[in-house]
Amino acid sequence: MIEIKDLTKIYHVPGQEILALDNVSLCVKKGEIFGIIGLSGAGKSTLIRCINMLEKPTAGSILIDGQEITTFNNKQLRLARQKIGMIFQHFNLLSSRTVFDNVMFPLEIAKVPRGEAGKRVTGLLELVGLADKTKVYPAQLSGGQKQRVGIARALANHPKLLLCDEATSALDPQTTRSILELLKDINHQLNLTILLITHDMNVIRQICDRVAVIDNSRIVEAGDVLDVFSNPQTPTARSFISTVINREIPAELLHRPETDNNGAATKLIRVSFIGASAGEPVISSLVQKYAVHANILYGNIDRVKDTPFGNLTLELIGESAKLDAGIDYLQSRGLNIEVLKA
Amino acid sequence: MTEIISGLLAGLPAFFETNAWVPESVAIATWETIYMVAFSTGISYVFGLPLGVILVTTDEGHILANKGVNQILGSIVNMVRSIPFIIFLILIIPLTRLIVGTPIGTIASIVPLTLAAIPFVARLVETALKEIDRGLIEAAQSMGASAWDIIAKVLIPEAKPSLILGVAITTINLVGYSAMAGIVGGGGLGTLAYYYGYQRYEDVIMWVTVVVLILLVQGVQMLGDGLAARIASKRR
Structure with a gap:
């Protein structure tokens, strides 16, 4: 046009x-x-x-x-x-x-x-x-x-x-x-x-x-x-x-210790999801299949035109190798993953 | 008030019959002034309105921007406006004689009155049209309006209240100018006041003339204000 x-x-x-x-x-x-x-x-x-x-x-x-x-x-x-x-x-x-x-x-x-x-x-x-x-x-x-x-x-x-x-x-x-x-x-x-x-x-x-x-x-x-x-x-x-969607990560989240109390590795990631994938139970699959625990720190869902659009900040806790596999899994489900802190 | 009006109306037939150089009565003189002022205001708008439109639209960044035309017309307007009317009047006697055949009388007065008013009108029109929001012109252009469309459908209708006030100001100015023309034989209240009031020491005629002039000016201003306010209130 x-x-x-x-x-x-x-x-x-x-x-x-x-x-x-x-x-x-x-x-x-x-x-x-x-x-x-x-x-x-x-x-x-x-x-x-x-x-x-x-x-x-x-x-x-x-x-x-x-x-x-x-x-x-x-x-x-x-x-x-x-x-x-x-x-x-x-x-x-x-x-x-x-x-x-x-x-x-x-x-x-x-x-x-x-x-x-x-x-x-x-x-x-x-x-x-x-x-x-x-x-x-x-x-x-x-x-x-x-x-x-x-x-x-x-x-x-x-x-x-x-x-x-x-x-x-x-x-x-x-x-x-x-x-x-x-x-x-x-x-x-x-x-x-x-x-x-x-x-x-x-x-x-x-x-x-x-x-x-x-x-x-x-x-x-x-x-x-x-x-x-x-x-x-x-x-x-x-x-x-x-200005319309809060993407800021609260400072205290970035300063959390790299391992939890039991010595397991942690990773801070942000998951962005659009439309249909917002309906899939990916987090529970992650926990079941990879023995990775997900701690939801922050999240929001908005609508962009007519499509649901969300952001979720997760702290993943588990063995290092499993953490990476878990992130690969999330990506394979069409989610956009941003590692905020390894 | 009604006496004044009926007196004036009674003088109207005499105004059409008289050939006298000096008006024979206040009523005749008043009609002469009204006649001169009305005609010169009318004719000065025939030329002054387009001139004002050209001055605005040829300005930098406007719809017909043309620096050369704008500057030439602008300086001619300034030139005429800088000559005091009483001098201008005498200066153009040859031209008046050429157009009317004589430099004396009400018809002859219309020539200098009109010529002096044209640049004045042009500036008044220019000022009124300059007030129009550029956004309106842009909107009209975005619809595919031609320069003529913008002048006829945007600039002039939008500026109507201030254009009407401009007509009142011009008319009032010309009442003043016509009195000056009267002193050099232009007819109307000016001639009456000068020959009877001043040279023959007839104070009453002098004062009556002043009162009639005040009433004329007041009337024109009230009419202009009223019309402008009526249009503006409708749009408010």
Whole structure:
């Protein structure tokens, strides 16, 4: 759907050049929800704005459905943008228009006949749950309602792609959840590809299929959300994950003696499990088959999109050789094992 | 108040019939002022509004960014605005004569009044449109809006309350300017006050003129405030 290759953006301000995007490459597949996470200033806003050319890239290519959008002339670009919806952190609704007319706005731009446009607007306002607010002005709406209008407006021209620019960053947690649910529904119902940027790992966890981590103008890590959550490769990704899932090991655990009172060896491991394997009785098998005792020190189970995802910190006690065999066994069951302390 | 209005209305037919260089009554003079100011405000918006839009949109980073056009128009606007109106009025007499045929009378006054008001209007429009949140422009662009769409459907409708206040300010300014034009034979309350009030020592006419001017200005301001507030409250 979207193929970004070696995208570079340099801002020229008097006296200096600011590198906002440094050779960024990524692919977004049709029908998926793709999240880009980064701190403010990392370049994510620039990146999402390059995709509909609100920012002109300095170098690199952006293919949308096989079309190179960076070489489009003004007219081609305007037509292409009609098929790329966008929603914003601060909603950007027109205060001079009612809710109905705000959603009508993109249809006026696309010169959709008034009658058909009106029907579409009514349908969209029903979809986002604002059928009773058609004649109200945006100033009378709550933040969540404003974003719903924004979503209806972005969907008006039947886009194939929806760009979300920090769409929930100005909303409270409950409202954020309901807006994310709405986006997920739209993604399902309309098979709409969604690309979002955020600094909130919860957003990624709740609705994204894949994620890219952007740091200092570069994509440092990208992959399926579950993979990144269970096995983050970079410090940036780890620190984002720690904001929603506690991965810290309490200090006192690391300072436990290496052998127990009876002289048996101990090992501290962290087991990450995803989806189905969360249901298997692996710990009891470990105890039975390998005579390794497992002491559960710490654990949690979360949900990443719709998949259960958990972490368990275990202290294994037993003969050295058996400990290793036991760990091999756990790995053979598809669990991700991290030895924290041998 | 009602007496003033009925007096004014009674003078309306005379205003259409008179050819006198110096107005014959306060009522006629008032209608002359209203006529001059209304026409010059109207025509100055015909030119000033687009000029203001061009000044905003050709600014750096805006939808029609064009440094050259922006700087040239900006300096012309500043140039005209830096000439005091009373001098400007005399300076362009040849042009007035060319357009109207004479530099004297209410119709002739409309030329300098309009020309002086255009750059003023342009700056007022520019200030009003600059207030519009860049996010709105970006949102419209993301939908594939053309520059014209953004001007007609975003900038102007969003700035409507402050544009209306701008019309009130322009009108009030032109009431003042028209009195200056009156002193050099432009007609209206200015001429009346100068020839009857000042040169013939008719204090009453002088004071009546002042009162009428105050009422005119108050009326315009109230109308502008009212309209702007009505639009703003609907959106609030």
